Amino acid sequence: MTISSASPGLAMPDPKNRLFGPLPDVSAEAGYEEDHPKRVGFFTDTSVCIGCKACEVACKEWNTLPMDDSFGVKDAMGLSGMSYDNTGQLGANSWRHVAFIEQSRAVDLPMPTFGRPGDDRHDHGASPTTPGDDFSLANAQQSVLNAEALSEFDPQTGQTGADKQIRWLMSSDVCKHCTHAGCLDVCPTGALFRTEFGTVVVQQDICNGCGYCVAACPYGVIDQRKEDGRVFKCTMCYDRLTDGLQPACATACPTQSIQFGDLDELQERADARLATLKAQGVETARLYGRDENDGVGGDGAFFLLLDEPEVYGLPPDPIVTTRDLPAMWKAAGKAAVMMIGVAVTAVLGSRRR
Ligand code: SF4
Numbered sequence: 001m002t003i004s005s006a007s008p009g010l011a012m013p014d015p016k017n018r019l020f021g022p023l024p025d026v027s028a029e030a031g032y033e034e035d036h037p038k039r040v041g042f043f044t045d046t047s048v049c050i051g052c053k054a055c056e057v058a059c060k061e062w063n064t065l066p067m068d069d070s071f072g073v074k075d076a077m078g079l080s081g082m083s084y085d086n087t088g089q090l091g092a093n094s095w096r097h098v099a100f101i102e103q104s105r106a107v108d109l110p111m112p113t114f115g116r117p118g119d120d121r122h123d124h125g126a127s128p129t130t131p132g133d134d135f136s137l138a139n140a141q142q143s144v145l146n147a148e149a150l151s152e153f154d155p156q157t158g159q160t161g162a163d164k165q166i167r168w169l170m171s172s173d174v175c176k177h178c179t180h181a182g183c184l185d186v187c188p189t190g191a192l193f194r195t196e197f198g199t200v201v202v203q204q205d206i207c208n209g210c211g212y213c214v215a216a217c218p219y220g221v222i223d224q225r226k227e228d229g230r231v232f233k234c235t236m237c238y239d240r241l242t243d244g245l246q247p248a249c250a251t252a253c254p255t256q257s258i259q260f261g262d263l264d265e266l267q268e269r270a271d272a273r274l275a276t277l278k279a280q281g282v283e284t285a286r287l288y289g290r291d292e293n294d295g296v297g298g299d300g301a302f303f304l305l306l307d308e309p310e311v312y313g314l315p316p317d318p319i320v321t322t323r324d325l326p327a328m329w330k331a332a333g334k335a336a337v338m339m340i341g342v343a344v345t346a347v348l349g350s351r352r353r
């Protein structure tokens, strides 16, 4: 049985609730004419991400974002000292974040390496001559042994064990440009708006720093800049899109882990990629944010993951935070009518007496 916090709402979506459920044309819903551009998005295939962070750097460069850590503290080195993940999380100055997740799982690490000086000669009886001779063979054997020992190391416990192996998952996270965007729904100034491309953009010159959108985002993406309280997040490079260019991060990605394009085409591509991985035996592969029946009506930026969403720091069952607003206003309206009725009855009753 699947237990889901979103299940009751998802099982019985209110067809009249325009803040929830599938939405075939987000731009038309936002008021654009019929001839608006097609909805664009990102398909991030984490199975081919190598963690190079070119996407992070390209985003920082294009948008002239300052360097800081996940707490907004500027640091000359910018190193966390705990992981290769020195960004930590998405923030007002980090609109892309490449997560490095180290896991105790099976992995093949046939990397060449070296043992202690002299080990090869003494242990394997080889002599240091030219590559391709016995010494090279012994060295290669030692490399395999070292790789096996490394793969048995459990970084979470610091112990080695035959059943403990490690793997790295890498994933470049970003704003999801939700079909139903809680940030957009609650913004009182109109600073957040839906573009003609179906993306969600914040205009810093209109943002008044109220921070409502920060609490309304089910993914914890949008963030306030410490200096002045205004919010910032990925714009899906709106400025580049209007000039016919693709986003800077997708352009910089060397492995095509970040794929940009028309959302419907990306969805087809993702379905095919998932089928390929499943056929190759990668049973844990799954798409995240691809389903228009999920709690946000599907994402404009969706992912192929190799493990549970929680492993990547993503909510397993995101729900647009404004989903229940219509029902709440309905209930509040009923309560107000009832109270007025009671008050009128009381006044009329007292007059009769
Ligand atoms: S992920 Fe958050 S910030 Fe991005 S569009 Fe959705 S609600 Fe808004």
Ligand code: SF4
Residues within 6 Å of the ligand: 058, 059, 060, 062, 063, 095, 096, 174, 233, 234, 235, 236, 237, 247, 248, 249, 250
């Ligand atoms: S689309 Fe543009 S703003 Fe968004 S993460 Fe990529 S480079 Fe940054």
Ligand code: SF4
Residues within 6 Å of the ligand: 048, 049, 050, 051, 052, 053, 054, 055, 056, 098, 170, 172, 252, 253, 254, 255, 256, 257, 258
């Ligand atoms: S998404 Fe692409 S650019 Fe970003 S870290 Fe992964 S491989 Fe590098």
